[in-house]
Amino acid sequence: MMDIALYSLVDDMVSKSGTEGVVEYWLRVGESYAERMGKEAYVGWPAFNVAMKEGRTSLTVEGAVNVLTDLAITDKDGDVIGYVYALKTCPVAPTMSRFIKKIGPIHDSDNDVAENYNSRIRDSAVSNYCITHQKFREVAANNITVSKQGLECLHLANKGRLGDVKMVKENLDRINVDERHIKSILRSASCVFALIVKGKSAGDEED
Incomplete structure (x- = not known):
């Protein structure tokens, strides 16, 4: 019941703080949650x-992730500097389904918040909850x-409840992956992102 009520809460938040205020709130929530997860270090990929x-x-706190080892990201020498990953199911999808079944259509405020984020920050949200999830991954x-090198998360694409897809072309270009390949991954996933050594891009020259 509480997760269903969350959608009504968003509608109320928009009426009091406006869509921009809700966007900023979700960004803070994602950042705060990620910071509480702590540091992690791995000896290699x-x-x-x-x-x-x-x-x-x-x-992986959001749910099961497919590790796409066939999509390794490499530098000019062929050394692996990252991989592509796919979140199998949006963690909010069950809540959406229950809300629609028990209450009715999703409030317009969900789309309004997402569109505010898309127009001001990055065109990558298909739901207002994408804002928190994407910020969480970036901060986490x-x-x-990995191998004492810091990582960064590049959001690549995600799929909405009705099949609408958002692609972040500049990030796809940075890892040199064709968007058609990403679309094929989205047939059985909700979100696709890359983890890469901080500051690197596919084919980068060594410093």
Whole structure:
């Protein structure tokens, strides 16, 4: 019952703080939650990917993640600097389904908040809850090292309840992955993101 009430809460928040205020609130929630997860260090990508598969890292707190080892991101020398990952199911999807079944259509405020975020910050949200989840991953990744190198999370794409897809082209270009490949992954996933050594891009020259 409480998760269903959350949708009514968002509608109330918008009426009191406006869509921009709700966006800023969700960003703070994502950041705060990630900071509470603490630091993580892994000796290399194989160890980290095992932790991802087994759900032993903060980046799997949202649910099961597919580790797409066939989508390794490499530098100009062919050294692996990151991987692509896919969240199998949006953690809010069950709540959405229960709300629609018990209450009715999702409030317009959900889309209004998402659109405010898309227009001001990054065009990557298909629901207002995407804001918290994406911020969480970005901050959580900053608290992880692999082979003593810091990571960053690049959001690549996600799929909405009705099948609408958001792609972040600049991030796809940075890891040199075709959007058609990402769309094929979204047939059985909700969100796709990359984890990469901080400051690196596919094919980068070494410093």
